Amino acid sequence: MSCFPEFPGTPSPPPLPNPLFECAIAPEPFTWAIASDNKTIVGADVDGYFRITLVSPDRIEKCYTHNGSGPTQSIVAACYMMDRIKR
Helix, strand or coil: CCCCCCCCCCCCCCCCCCHHHHHHCCCCCEEEEECCCCCEEEEEECCEEEEEEEEECCEEEEEEEEECCCCCCCEEEEEEEEECCCC
């Protein structure tokens, strides 16, 4: 599993010792802010925007958009639910 985009002709990043944390490493600068409702997080990286909403104590909705200004020039809008798995 890799959270890094793969572009032809570019080297892949080295594997991480613990793949559970692989997605936590950002390949580009980003910033986040928590809204005043304490349930919404907005964020931006160099080519897109995030919105994360706390739906319930065990569920969040994560949305991401970008407008084609990045290296891939792709236009994306996607949302999905993420559920916490209690162990």
